Amino acid sequence: MNLKKIVVIGAGTMGSGIAQWFAQQMCFVELVDNSEDQLKKALAEIHKSWDKLVEKEKLTNSQVNQMKKLLEIKSLNLVSKDTDLVVEAIIENLEIKKTLFQDLDHYFAPHTIISSNTSSFPITLMSEAVSAERKKRFVGLHFFNPATIMKLVEVIKGEKTDAKLCEDLYDWFDSKDKKPALSKDSPGFIVNRVARNFYGEPLRIVDVEDEAKMREVDQILKDVGGFKMGPFELMDLIGIDVNYSVTCSVWEAYNRESRFAPHELQKKMVEENRFGRKSKRGFYKYD
Numbered sequence: 001m002n003l004k005k006i007v008v009i010g011a012g013t014m015g016s017g018i019a020q021w022f023a024q025q026m027c028f029v030e031l032v033d034n035s036e037d038q039l040k041k042a043l044a045e046i047h048k049s050w051d052k053l054v055e056k057e058k059l060t061n062s063q064v065n066q067m068k069k070l071l072e073i074k075s076l077n078l079v080s081k082d083t084d085l086v087v088e089a090i091i092e093n094l095e096i097k098k099t100l101f102q103d104l105d106h107y108f109a110p111h112t113i114i115s116s117n118t119s120s121f122p123i124t125l126m127s128e129a130v131s132a133e134r135k136k137r138f139v140g141l142h143f144f145n146p147a148t149i150m151k152l153v154e155v156i157k158g159e160k161t162d163a164k165l166c167e168d169l170y171d172w173f174d175s176k177d178k179k180p181a182l183s184k185d186s187p188g189f190i191v192n193r194v195a196r197n198f199y200g201e202p203l204r205i206v207d208v209e210d211e212a213k214m215r216e217v218d219q220i221l222k223d224v225g226g227f228k229m230g231p232f233e234l235m236d237l238i239g240i241d242v243n244y245s246v247t248c249s250v251w252e253a254y255n256r257e258s259r260f261a262p263h264e265l266q267k268k269m270v271e272e273n274r275f276g277r278k279s280k281r282g283f284y285k286y287d
């Protein structure tokens with residue numbers, strides 16, 4: 001497998017990081033979003049991040065100039081139809097994703113691999129939106145936040161996904177600076193299933209909004225557990241809206257088992273548009 005042309009759909013937290021990472025692998029990347037403002041903002045942030053890497057001498061000027069040429073922002077109807085791989089990273093909403101996959105199936109060439117960065121929806125369920133042929137080339141590729149830094153990529157095989165395709169993707173990521181893991185198509189895959197309790201239990205411990213208590217829990221888990229970020233800091237980074245959707249969908253998928261139950265505070269924060277770092281207000285405030 002040789003992935004050279006990539007289309008990333010969704011230029012939010014994940015899509016912009018994924019697009020940046022692929023361009024850093026010297027792939028040609030077309031980044032798409034239904035918000036033009038978000039697209040421009042994402043491109044500016046990626047360029048800023050590359051400029052900083054030059055300042056820190058982690059990349060050279062000539063590498064960054066090449067990467068800047070390789071990454072373009074586009075509207076979906078203008079991207080290359082013969083791209084090798086599409087990575088979908090739009091809002092975590094099953095119906096919206098399925099509608100998009102139906103369109104993508106018609107638009108892209110038969111050889112194009114269509115993948116989803118979903119945190120929680122079964123790949124087999126989403127693949128209902130595409131043709132029998134495309135189902136073989138429909139796969140989960142779950143990156144972690146921030147996508148340029150986190151090594152893990154879960155490669156998720158749907159019921160009809162070609163097993164060889166998953167192995168080839170595994171090998172391709174393995175040959176780059178990623179640590180792939182083949183995962184079953186089960187709710188939350190590997191990490192988001194295990195991590196539900198990393199968020200849910202601290203929320204139940206604190207129970208009501210109390211910044212001092214949240215800071216204390218974050219600090220304890222960093223000091224004692226060796227985690228780089230505490231659960232409240234991490235939820236703010238992920239996005240409260242995204243984390244809440246994932247919690248709900250994993251909870252539903254496990255027949256509402258109490259250990260996966262969302263917390264009232266998550267729902268309240270989403271209703272108040274407190275999405276974490278991206279809206280400058282989550283459990284904590286950001287400037």
Ligand code: NAI
Nearest residue numbers: 010011012013014033034035089090091092118119145238
């Ligand atoms: P986000 O809210 O930061 O970005 C989503 C972007 O998708 C927005 O820019 C929005 O304008 C765009 N969008 C929405 N509908 C669209 C459509 N129909 N066509 C084109 N663009 C559309 O969300 P985030 O955090 O980047 O999440 C994206 C996906 O990645 C979700 O499926 C999420 O579950 C998954 N994910 C999120 C992680 C995180 O830490 N935030 C980690 C791993 C996966």
